[in-house]
Amino acid sequence: MTALRxxxxxxRAHGLCAELLPEVVDLDEWGYPLLRxxxxxxxxxxxxxxxxxxxxxxxxxNPT
Amino acid sequence: xxxxxxxxxVPLVFPAPGVLVAEVVASGLRGRGGGVWLxxxxxxxxxxxxxxxxxxxxxxxxxxxxxxxxxxxxxxASASARQCGPCMFGLPAIAADFAELAAGVPGQALRxxxxxxxxxxGRGACAHPDGAVRMAASALDVFADDVAAHAxxxxxxxxxxxxx
Numbered sequence: 507m508t509a510l511r512x513x514x515x516x517x518r519a520h521g522l523c524a525e526l527l528p529e530v531v532d533l534d535e536w537g538y539p540l541l542r543x544x545x546x547x548x549x550x551x552x553x554x555x556x557x558x559x560x561x562x563x564x565x566x567x568n569p570t
Numbered sequence: 571x572x573x574x575x576x577x578x579x580v581p582l583v584f585p586a587p588g589v590l591v592a593e594v595v596a597s598g599l600r601g602r603g604g605g606v607w608l609x610x611x612x613x614x615x616x617x618x619x620x621x622x623x624x625x626x627x628x629x630x631x632x633x634x635x636x637x638x639x640x641x642x643x644x645x646x647a648s649a650s651a652r653q654c655g656p657c658m659f660g661l662p663a664i665a666a667d668f669a670e671l672a673a674g675v676p677g678q679a680l681r682x683x684x685x686x687x688x689x690x691x692g693r694g695a696c697a698h699p700d701g702a703v704r705m706a707a708s709a710l711d712v713f714a715d716d717v718a719a720h721a722x723x724x725x726x727x728x729x730x731x732x733x734x
Contacts, residue, residue, distance in 0.1 A: 513695075514653070514654035514655070514656070514693060514694055514695045515653045515654055515695050517654070517655060518655075519655050534656065534660075534689050535663075535686075535689075536655055536656070536659040536660065536663075537655070538654075538655040538656055538659075538693070540689070540693075
């Protein structure tokens with residue numbers, strides 16, 4: 507199952523992920539993402555959000 | 571009181587009077603620098619699972635543990651590597667909440683703590699914030715009466731000291 511992960515060091519709280527993928531990403535009071543489980547039907551949107559992260563801190567992981 | 575499975579207990583120098591902070595020397599422990607408060611009513615051995623990393627042992631009364639916790643949190647917040655946002659911003663916020671609670675400032679410090687503590691855990695690249703949060707949460711738990719009194723602006727319940 508593909509999951510969304512954030513690199514906590516790379517993340518600079520731009521907040522684009524929460525704009526692009528509000529179904530999965532909430533922001534804490536400091537603007538850093540809180541991730542929920544990624545439903546399969548949002549995979550394409552998740553890829554887009556990961557690609558759009560200005561800090562390249564958002565990643566899709568696929569544990570094998 | 572002994573700590574099981576954790577090797578020797580080494581006292582650390584810590585700028586909080588009346589508190590013995592002991593580091594459990596063992597490999598694979600996380601949350602170094604945090605520790606947990608243990609109830610004074612507690613006897614017997616402590617397992618590393620209960621008190622991973624660093625154990626903060628209660629010493630005979632004399633100080634105010636809520637204030638001590640606020641001081642320890644201030645130290646832990648200043649010791650953040652400032653690499654991850656939830657730690658860089660969360661720990662100072664939590665430390666400020668606890669300081670406000672300890673000082674008996676009327677307001678929502680306790681409510682903010684209960685909201686903020688679970689949010690920070692597990693969101694740093696290292697376990698420093700996890701340890702600090704666990705320590706703070708254990709203080710709210712072990713010193714529940716004191717905490718409630720401080721939140722109400724009454725001060726320490728079982729100490730002759732009263733806060734202004």
